[in-house]
Amino acid sequence: MLSETSRIIRSVSDLSKSIDSFKKAGKSIALVPTMGALHEGHLSLIRLAKKNADVVVCTIFVNPTQFNDKKDLEKYPRTEEKDAELLNKEKCDIIFIPLMHEVYPVGHVPLKISYNGLDKVMEGDYRPGHFDGVVEVVARLFQMTRPDVACFGEKDFQQLAVIQELVAQHDFPILIIPGPIVREEHGLAMSSRNERLTAAQRSDASILYKTLNDMKKMAAFMNPDELASWGRDKISACECCELEYLEVAESHNLQPIYRWKETDSSRAFIVARFGEIRLIDNLQLLP
Ligand code: PAF
Numbered sequence: 001m002l003s004e005t006s007r008i009i010r011s012v013s014d015l016s017k018s019i020d021s022f023k024k025a026g027k028s029i030a031l032v033p034t035m036g037a038l039h040e041g042h043l044s045l046i047r048l049a050k051k052n053a054d055v056v057v058c059t060i061f062v063n064p065t066q067f068n069d070k071k072d073l074e075k076y077p078r079t080e081e082k083d084a085e086l087l088n089k090e091k092c093d094i095i096f097i098p099l100m101h102e103v104y105p106v107g108h109v110p111l112k113i114s115y116n117g118l119d120k121v122m123e124g125d126y127r128p129g130h131f132d133g134v135v136e137v138v139a140r141l142f143q144m145t146r147p148d149v150a151c152f153g154e155k156d157f158q159q160l161a162v163i164q165e166l167v168a169q170h171d172f173p174i175l176i177i178p179g180p181i182v183r184e185e186h187g188l189a190m191s192s193r194n195e196r197l198t199a200a201q202r203s204d205a206s207i208l209y210k211t212l213n214d215m216k217k218m219a220a221f222m223n224p225d226e227l228a229s230w231g232r233d234k235i236s237a238c239e240c241c242e243l244e245y246l247e248v249a250e251s252h253n254l255q256p257i258y259r260w261k262e263t264d265s266s267r268a269f270i271v272a273r274f275g276e277i278r279l280i281d282n283l284q285l286l287p
Contacts, residue, residue: 031147037192066133204240212283
């Protein structure tokens with residue numbers, strides 16, 4: 001029988017023993033990597049993981065190598081006790097909270113991938129070095145937890161694409177399962193950063209999802225370029241936020257599209273700042 005209460009593990013050797021014994025017993029392992037400050041979006045990934053494997057390991061590690069903004073790293077919420085309670089309620093089997101020196105031991109050489117253009121658009125362009133840090137930590141988490149499946153949210157759609165490349169290029173025998181975006185009542189995509197928004201900013205931030213939805217409706221009447229400009233104008237007209245980017249891109253390679261004919265699946269991607277808080281969202285436009 002698997003545990004009724006989540007087990008908190010902090011050392012790689014304890015985790016390794018635990019994973020070995022599950023594997024020996026023929027159990028499959030699912031990984032849900034997180035940086036903590038858990039919300040319903042993360043918990044939906046735990047439920048997805050439970051449906052797809054016998055044992056669920058949730059990792060909590062605020063990874064410094066993926067923060068290109070030091071202030072963002074310092075202010076990233078840390079709520080370990082509350083996170084453990086939530087995971088316990090979801091009957092997550094193992095909560096792995098590794099120490100920095102075990103994730104990045106002295107002499108550790110980061111795994112690299114060839115991005116095939118993914119680092120030249122959107123997050124790659126605006127957050128230099130971010131995906132190198134994501135690849136580095138996710139590869140380490142894969143090595144430490146040895147999962148059969150791993151669940152990642154579609155809110156960070158470009159991250160998901162980068163992780164698919166990591167798995168393919170380094171032959172990790174892991175099935176990546178995407179989890180749909182979970183939204184607050186007025187459409188704002190759930191994010192650990194939402195906690196730092198004021199009540200007014202939180203309400204204003206619903207403009208992101210509203211614009212994405214309006215773009216989906218308008219897609220039949222405009223080409224992708226016109227549609228992206230239309231969306232940018234809508235966001236820019238609002239004084240509540242500062243638009244960083246809004247792009248219409250092909251879902252498979254995230255490259256911009258200029259005519260609908262060029263795509264069988266397109267998405268709109270948006271990032272805007274509400275004060276200091278940078279929010280990200282995306283929505284499938286076609287089909
Ligand atoms: O999406 C996140 O929370 C992080 O980028 C991840 C995948 C846990 C790596 O630190």
